[in-house]
Amino acid sequence: MxxxxxxxxxxxxxxxxxxxxxxxxxxxxxxxxxxxxxxxxxxxxxxxxxxxxxxxxxxxxxxxxxxxxxxxxxxxxxxxxxxxxxxxxxxxHEQAIAEYVMSALLARNIPLSSADTDLRKGQWTYWAGAPERVHGEIAGTTIGLLGFGHIGKAIAARAKAFEMKVVVANRSKVATSALVDRAFTLDQLDEFWGSADAIVVSVPFTDETKGIVGTDALAKMRPDAVIINVGRGPTIDEAALYEALKQKTIGGAIIDTWYQYPGPGRANPQPSALPFHELPNIVMTPHMSGWTxxxxxxxxxxxxxxxxxxxxxxxxxxxxxxxxxxx
CATH class of the missing domain: 3.40.50.720 (NAD(P)-binding Rossmann-like Domain)
Known part of the structure; x- marks a missing residue:
């Protein structure tokens, strides 16, 4: 053999x-x-x-x-x-990607790195006891899952362990259950976009899903919502995402899958032709979420x-x- x-x-x-x-x-x-x-x-x-x-x-x-x-x-x-x-x-890879998503959401709410940096300087920035020093939590918030395959199901299970609400948008109908509080089909996306504090994109890249998250979708999201892409880069329209982040019409983005990748004659390119790396409200990672x-x-x-x-x-x-x- x-x-x-x-x-x-x-x-x-x-x-x-x-x-x-x-x-x-x-x-x-x-x-x-x-x-x-x-x-x-x-x-x-x-x-x-x-x-x-x-x-x-x-x-x-x-x-x-x-x-x-x-x-x-x-x-x-x-x-x-x-x-x-x-x-x-x-x-x-769904276990690893689900852990990535949860760690990204936790990092947005629990500033461990910042607290450590400040305390080493003698600054008690997040010390308990005063309202101006509070930080967030993810319990009680809503996560929206665009795609409910292996990855979506793994994320939902972990989100429920953190007492989050879970809404789902999927091509085939998904029943409400212990994991899913509310479900939409893809012809109900206008209603889905504004239903969550964080939206995770994990749909595969097809003709149907290319640019499925575009200008209209981003405009319908909550103004403090974060979008996370662990599927394929082009499922989110590149220019629309950049503009939404630049204009701060959404709360932020955590992007792991991109529009440009290393290849022959291009060892370390920026992951987009647009300067996402200059924006303060995006976390950029190099397609690493499932690689464990x-x-x-x-x-x-x-x-x-x-x-x-x-x-x-x-x-x-x-x-x-x-x-x-x-x-």
Whole structure:
């Protein structure tokens, strides 16, 4: 069995992977840009773990499984994959992303870093006992979840543990429950935008969701509301977000997914063509919310389990496209 981990992202899942398999395997880690012997090894693979596949890459005639080591598979050209290849993705990042969201909301309300900095200078800025020194809390506030998949559900569970109210907007109907106080469908977004103190965007990037948070949506949000993006950057209109923050028509933003990323010839770009980095009311992070040791461990196990299932002719989990002529 020949398994290829293609690219820097996929290589992160290769360490210790052999120990998770039931059978011996020839495991190769290949760079993002293939040449010479690397292309030959790629073309000979039975299993490829990678974030992208297109016509520029060799077509492995015996490829049984192409596994994306994450949820998004928009960089995989389904038409270019061999017909017999099963395509799977994996999740396991919802725990980490939910912790990121909750820590971001807590940090907006509980100024630990500022209090520590000030007290080291002898300044008792947040000392209990006077109303001008109070800080906030998240209990009793409302969190709005645009998208209620793996990530949305994980955030809702943690928000409820902090005694928050949870409202949801989702493509398919969501019933009210112990986790959900109120639910909207996507044709009710005008009502959803103003219903929460914090709105978390976790919908996937599709033609339907591109710019789903635009000028009108931002204008309908509460003036002190914060928007958090842990889905895909372009689900929030870039110019509309910048203008809302610059004009302070919303309370702020916490953005982890962006419009520009590092790539060939662009090692450390700003994450947007617009100067978000000059604004004081945004927290900017480099697409890190789901990238934890726990995420890597959980995704490794999912990939290894699917390798075993595919080679035994058993049904895989998280199937995006079933390969034809499955053994």
């Amino acid at each position: 020949r398994i290829v981990f293609h690219g820097e992202n996929a290589a992160s899942f290769s360490n210790g992977f052999a120990e998770l398999l039931d059978a011996k395997a020839d495991i190769r880690v290949l760079p993002d840009v293939l040449s010479g012997a690397d292309r030959e090894a790629y073309a000979a693979a039975d299993v490829i773990v990678a974030t992208k596949f297109d016509a520029s890459l060799p077509v492995p005639p015996g490829l049984k499984l192409f596994h994306v080591p994450g949820a998004g598979y928009d960089a995989v050209d389904l038409a270019a994959l061999p017909p017999a290849t099963t395509l799977c993705n994996c999740f396991g 040791t726990g995420t890597i461990r959980r995704r490794q196990q999912t990939i290894a389990d699917n390798v075993g299932r595919r080679l035994k002719g058993e049904a895989c989990i998280n199937v995006v496209r079933e390969g034809r002529n499955t053994p």
